[in-house]
Amino acid sequence: MADQYAGTDLGEQPPAPPPLPVLRWAEPPEGPVVVLLDQTRLPAEEVETVCTDVPALVRAIQTLAVRGAPLLGIAGAYGVALAAARGFDVDAAATQLAEARPTAVNLAHGVRRALDAHRAATDKGATPEEAATAALTEARRLHTEDAEASATMATAGLALLDELLPGGSHRVLTHCNTGALVSGGEGTAFAVVLAAHRAGRLRRLWVDETRPLMQGARLTAYEAARNGLPYTLLTDNAAGSLFAAGEVDAVLVGADRVTADGSVANKIGTYPLAVLAKYHHVPFIVVAPATTIDPRTPDGAATEIEHRPGSEVTQFTAPTPGATAGTGTAGGTPLAPLGTQAYNPAFDVTPPELVTALVTEAGVVSPVTRGGIEELCARSRQV
Ligand code: MRU
Numbered sequence: 001m002a003d004q005y006a007g008t009d010l011g012e013q014p015p016a017p018p019p020l021p022v023l024r025w026a027e028p029p030e031g032p033v034v035v036l037l038d039q040t041r042l043p044a045e046e047v048e049t050v051c052t053d054v055p056a057l058v059r060a061i062q063t064l065a066v067r068g069a070p071l072l073g074i075a076g077a078y079g080v081a082l083a084a085a086r087g088f089d090v091d092a093a094a095t096q097l098a099e100a101r102p103t104a105v106n107l108a109h110g111v112r113r114a115l116d117a118h119r120a121a122t123d124k125g126a127t128p129e130e131a132a133t134a135a136l137t138e139a140r141r142l143h144t145e146d147a148e149a150s151a152t153m154a155t156a157g158l159a160l161l162d163e164l165l166p167g168g169s170h171r172v173l174t175h176c177n178t179g180a181l182v183s184g185g186e187g188t189a190f191a192v193v194l195a196a197h198r199a200g201r202l203r204r205l206w207v208d209e210t211r212p213l214m215q216g217a218r219l220t221a222y223e224a225a226r227n228g229l230p231y232t233l234l235t236d237n238a239a240g241s242l243f244a245a246g247e248v249d250a251v252l253v254g255a256d257r258v259t260a261d262g263s264v265a266n267k268i269g270t271y272p273l274a275v276l277a278k279y280h281h282v283p284f285i286v287v288a289p290a291t292t293i294d295p296r297t298p299d300g301a302a303t304e305i306e307h308r309p310g311s312e313v314t315q316f317t318a319p320t321p322g323a324t325a326g327t328g329t330a331g332g333t334p335l336a337p338l339g340t341q342a343y344n345p346a347f348d349v350t351p352p353e354l355v356t357a358l359v360t361e362a363g364v365v366s367p368v369t370r371g372g373i374e375e376l377c378a379r380s381r382q383v
Pocket of ligand 1: 064067068069070104175176177178182187188189215253254255256266267268346
C-alpha cells in the first residue's frame with residue numbers, strides 16, 4: 001500500500017541541502033541581536049526575524065516563530081546573553097524568558113545555564129561586558145552541545161531501530177516536528193529518521209500533520225522534502241487506519257519534558273499514538289537530549305501543560321505569507337461558529353509503560369522506569 005504514495009524512491013540520495021539558518025547570534029554592527037528563521041512563515045517563505053531585545057524574543061517564543069524543546073533552550077540562553085550585552089536587567093530578562101512557555105523544560109534549563117554563567121562571572125568581579133561575554137560563551141556551548149547530542153542520538157536511535165526491526169526497511173510514523181528546526185544539529189527523532197534514510201534503511205516516513213498548528217505538515221514535510229526522504233503526510237486521525245493496515249513499523253517522537261518516572265510530555269496527539277502502538281505491538285520510541293529530562297517533576301500528572309488560545313482550533317491558522325514576522329498564525333478563516341469554545345492543550349503526557357525506549361545522548365533507557373531515568377541522569381552528569 002505504502003509505495004503508491006512514494007515521493008522519493010528508496011535509495012535515492014540527493015546531495016545534502018545547506019543547513020537551515022535556524023538561529024544565530026549577530027555581533028555589531030548587525031547586533032548584538034538574536035536572528036531566527038521565522039517558523040510561522042514556513043514552508044512558504046524562509047524569512048529571518050531579528051530580535052533586538054528580550055520582549056521580542058519572548059514574543060517569538062510565544063508565537064512559535066522559534067519552537068521545539070532543544071531550540072527553546074538555546075534561544076533562552078542567547079536571550080540572557082542578549083539582555084546582558086544590551087545592559088538590561090538580566091535577572092528580570094531570565095524570568096521573562098523562562099516563563100514564556102511552561103512545558104518544554106529545556107527553556108528554563110537554557111536560561112539557567114546562561115544566567116549562572118553571568119552570575120558566576122559577576123561574583124568573581126567581572127565587568128558587565130565580561131559577564132555578558134560569559135553568558136554568551138555559555139549559550140554558544142549549549143548550542144554546540146545540542147548539535148553533538150543530536151548526532152549521538154541519531155546513531156544510537158538507528159542502532160535501536162535496526163535491533164528492533166531486523167528487516168532493515170523501516171516505515172516510521174512521526175508527530176510534530178523534531179528536525180533541524182528544533183535543534184543545534186539535525187534534531188531528535190527526525191535525526192534518527194535521517195540517519196536511517198542515509199543508511200538506505202528508511203522505506204517511508206509517515207508524517208502526522210499535527211493539528212492545530214500543523215508543525216508536521218508545514219515543518220516536518222518541509223524538512224523531509226529538502227532532505228529527499230520518502231515521506232507521506234496524513235491527517236492525525238488517519239493514524240489508526242494506518243496501524244490497522246500494518247503500515248507502521250515504529251513510532252519515533254521527541255519530547256518536551258521527561259519526568260522522574262519516565263512520563264513523556266510531547267505535542268498534543270502523541271499519547272493516542274502510543275496507545276495505538278501498544279495495541280498494534282509497534283515500538284514507540286522517544287528521542288530527546290538529556291536536557292529534556294526533568295528529575296524535579298515527579299510524574300506526568302505534575303507536568304504543567306500549556307493551553308493555547310481556542311482561536312487556533314476554531315480558525316484555520318496556517319501562516320499567512322506577508323504577515324508581520326512572528327504573527328503569521330494570528331487570525332484566519334473561521335472553522336466553527338463565532339463564540340465556539342475550544343479545548344486546546346499544546347501537549348499531552350504519555351505514561352512510561354507505553355514507551356518502548358527513551359533514546360538520549362547519554363544512553364538508551366528501556367524499559368522506561370524511575371530507576372532507569374535515575375541511572376541515566378547520573379550518567380549524563382558524567383558525560
Ligand atoms: O509547540 P511546539 O511546536 O514547540 O512543540 C514541539 C514539540 O512538541 C516537539 O515534538 C518537541 O519539542 C520535541 S522536538 C525535539
